[in-house]
Amino acid sequence: MAVWQISLSVMAVYMVIVILIGVKANKSGVGTVDEFFLAGRSLGPFVLLMTYSATYQSAFAFLGAAGMFYVHGASFLVCAVWTVTGAVLAYFIGIRIYLISKRYSFVTPGEMLGSYYGEWIKPFFGVLSICWITLYMVVQLMGAGYIFEIATQGVIPYSVGSIVLLGVVILYVSLGGFRAVAWTDAFQGMYMIIALFFAAAVVIGKVGGFSELMIQFQNVMPENLTMPGGAGLFKPGIWFSWALMAIIGHAICMPYSWVRFNTANSAKTLRLAVLLSPFYLTILYIPIFIIGMGGRILMPGLDAPDTVLPLMLFKYLSPFAAALIVTGALAAMKSTVDSYVHIISAMVARDVYPMIKRDSTEKEQIKVGRIVIVVVGIVAYILSQMKLGMLVTVGVIAYSGGAQFFPALFGAIFWKRGTAAGAWSSIITGIAIMLYAKFVNNPVPVFDPGTLGLMCGSIVYFIVSMLTKPLSQEVTDKYHGYLKETMHSNVADSDSDFSSKSGGSI
Amino acid sequence: MKGVDPNWAPGGKYLRIVKIIWVVLALGMFPPGVYLVNSVEPIVLGMPFIIFWLATLVLLFALTSLVAAIKLQLPCELEG
Numbered sequence: 001m002a003v004w005q006i007s008l009s010v011m012a013v014y015m016v017i018v019i020l021i022g023v024k025a026n027k028s029g030v031g032t033v034d035e036f037f038l039a040g041r042s043l044g045p046f047v048l049l050m051t052y053s054a055t056y057q058s059a060f061a062f063l064g065a066a067g068m069f070y071v072h073g074a075s076f077l078v079c080a081v082w083t084v085t086g087a088v089l090a091y092f093i094g095i096r097i098y099l100i101s102k103r104y105s106f107v108t109p110g111e112m113l114g115s116y117y118g119e120w121i122k123p124f125f126g127v128l129s130i131c132w133i134t135l136y137m138v139v140q141l142m143g144a145g146y147i148f149e150i151a152t153q154g155v156i157p158y159s160v161g162s163i164v165l166l167g168v169v170i171l172y173v174s175l176g177g178f179r180a181v182a183w184t185d186a187f188q189g190m191y192m193i194i195a196l197f198f199a200a201a202v203v204i205g206k207v208g209g210f211s212e213l214m215i216q217f218q219n220v221m222p223e224n225l226t227m228p229g230g231a232g233l234f235k236p237g238i239w240f241s242w243a244l245m246a247i248i249g250h251a252i253c254m255p256y257s258w259v260r261f262n263t264a265n266s267a268k269t270l271r272l273a274v275l276l277s278p279f280y281l282t283i284l285y286i287p288i289f290i291i292g293m294g295g296r297i298l299m300p301g302l303d304a305p306d307t308v309l310p311l312m313l314f315k316y317l318s319p320f321a322a323a324l325i326v327t328g329a330l331a332a333m334k335s336t337v338d339s340y341v342h343i344i345s346a347m348v349a350r351d352v353y354p355m356i357k358r359d360s361t362e363k364e365q366i367k368v369g370r371i372v373i374v375v376v377g378i379v380a381y382i383l384s385q386m387k388l389g390m391l392v393t394v395g396v397i398a399y400s401g402g403a404q405f406f407p408a409l410f411g412a413i414f415w416k417r418g419t420a421a422g423a424w425s426s427i428i429t430g431i432a433i434m435l436y437a438k439f440v441n442n443p444v445p446v447f448d449p450g451t452l453g454l455m456c457g458s459i460v461y462f463i464v465s466m467l468t469k470p471l472s473q474e475v476t477d478k479y480h481g482y483l484k485e486t487m488h489s490n491v492a493d494s495d496s497d498f499s500s501k502s503g504g505s506i
Numbered sequence: 507m508k509g510v511d512p513n514w515a516p517g518g519k520y521l522r523i524v525k526i527i528w529v530v531l532a533l534g535m536f537p538p539g540v541y542l543v544n545s546v547e548p549i550v551l552g553m554p555f556i557i558f559w560l561a562t563l564v565l566l567f568a569l570t571s572l573v574a575a576i577k578l579q580l581p582c583e584l585e586g
Contacts, residue, residue, distance in 0.1 A: 077561075084568050085528075085567065088528060095580065210553075211552030214549075214553050218554075225556070225557070227541055236541055237537075267582045268583045271583070275571045279569075282567075
């Protein structure tokens with residue numbers, strides 16, 4: 001068999017498996033909004049851990065991060081920092097989102113903010129988030145295009161590879177809703193970590209051990225073993241900015257992360273899943289680091305650094321083994337694209353469509369959600385054919401946009417003096433400044449545009465909130481009062497003196 | 507109803523210790539912490555010190571979160 005035939009066979013088997021998982025999920029029930037968009041709020045710790053972590057990782061990690069280590073060396077270790085710290089912060093915020101969403105039956109982030117700040121923030125959040133997510137989805141489709149092209153030696157070109165991945169995802173998400181997403185993520189999350197460790201073992205074997213890898217790297221590019229890296233990108237401000245944007249945007253505010261907090265079957269499940277994710281993600285980044293750094297030694301001078309992993313595999317391994325591992329990269333992409341497709345359909349169906357048709361039924365919302373899945377897929381595919389830039393760079397723009405909603409979220413769960421005017425003005429200011437700094441002129445180049453937007457948005461949120469009329473007691477009690485009550489009530493049972501000391505936060 | 511262990515509940519002393527550890531580790535991973543050790547020369551376990559430093563902090567952070575995942579208790583968890 002030719003190499004491309006072997007690769008294609010392995011990938012085809014893999015795709016059939018995920019479609020079958022989608023069919024199985026469909027049989028488990030997708031008839032209600034809660035079932036289709038949140039898997040009936042029934043996920044256990046393992047599946048939630050895997051779907052949260054696998055969505056967090058993507059083409060960004062499998063191809064993009066390896067490419068970044070290839071170009072920037074150890075200075076890109078910022079990615080390991082944001083994965084661990086982001087997940088822990090996500091827990092402290094996520095538990096509050098979970099409690100409020102469960103109490104008031106919210107499905108999407110827009111519904112939670114809309115109920116607090118006024119309903120028009122719901123479609124506003126939805127439409128803007130769709131822009132960021134679509135952009136990030138493009139990154140995944142670009143990665144899929146690269147993978148198919150390399151694995152099949154050009155028989156399946158970039159343009160066809162992207163659409164094959166998209167087609168499979170659309171099929172199983174529209175069949176099984178979030179349950180299909182979560183189950184396939186669990187499968188894909190396991191698959192990709194095993195594949196990455198095999199790939200890293202190959203690289204280590206070829207280079208001659210980890211110490212030898214460091215010695216050779218020291219000889220070839222010593223500047224890439226220190227900050228800010230040979231290209232000088234990761235100066236302190238940018239290190240801080242990228243980490244902050246990933247933590248705030250990617251791990252919390254991007255709707256695909258946010259909605260996962262709502263799918264846990266209990267607060268304990270959420271705690272286990274999210275707080276265990278740093279452990280999983282730390283383990284995941286060890287092989288990525290080795291692959292990227294080793295790639296620079298084994299295959300220097302690549303024009304597209306994002307392709308270093310598949311290129312090395314097909315050079316040093318048998319076609320079958322290489323195809324098995326590269327399919328892990330497809331798993332990483334699928335586990336992310338499916339979540340994006342799903343959350344976009346949820347936001348249109350729940351945040352935007354009900355504003356157009358006020359008396360829409362759950363059945364209609366699910367139908368709209370399914371149509372949106374296809375439409376968004378087509379738009380993302382068209383954008384992916386434009387090859388917007390390096391995977392990680394496009395990804396950072398996307399979740400920087402998501403991060404601009406953080407001040408509004410913060411107010412809804414931590415600061416009851418925040419007002420609707422403050423929320424609107426902070427989001428608009430943050431996004432406007434981010435786009436201006438990104439595409440026109442960054443007045444404070446020490447920071448990334450997203451961080452600059454978030455800083456300005458936060459200040460504006462505070463000032464405008466202080467200058468405008470506070471939200472009514474009834475509204476703030478819905479969130480702040482409820483959180484205070486649920487997060488501290490039973491502590492008093494075990495230690496009556498303790499609750500008075502606990503201070504109201506975790 | 508049996509309550510949660512106050513030491514691991516919001517405001518509890520063990521949880522406070524964990525949070526302090528998280529903050530200290532994060533300070534070492536973010537600027538200026540990470541840049542202060544950038545110029546340290548020694549090779550540790552075959553890797554430049556900055557890589558060893560970050561790898562150690564990230565690992566400790568992950569281990570601490572593992573402990574929190576197992577031990578942390580919230581009152582709302584008792585309500586199912």
